[in-house]
Amino acid sequence: MAKCDQCGNDYDKAFQITQAGRTWTFDSFECAIHKLAPSCAHCKMRIIGHGLEDADGRMFCCDHCAEESGVTTLRDRV
Structure with a gap:
């Protein structure tokens, strides 16, 4: 085991x-x-999906949390 x-x-x-x-x-x-799994920089929830990343590398679980943290632009990881 x-x-x-x-x-x-x-x-x-x-x-x-x-x-x-x-x-x-x-x-x-x-x-x-x-x-x-990374934690959301705003609400600290575990990010199970793709999440969102700002230009500074902070991860967010959703757009709402990014906006609440003052993020105005997100990084395109495509």
Whole structure:
């Protein structure tokens, strides 16, 4: 079995995610999200979708949070 890097649960169906050359082991997608997903710079919610990024690299979960933080332009990552 493998131990989850987020909660410590030892689980026989654990999986691994590799990001930027580093590998983590998780027992659930919930733990993976809590460990790896960025947080909104305004409301601190975990960003599960694409989110929005301003020119300074701050991430936001939605346009409302970006506007509430005074962001007037967003960075196009296409």
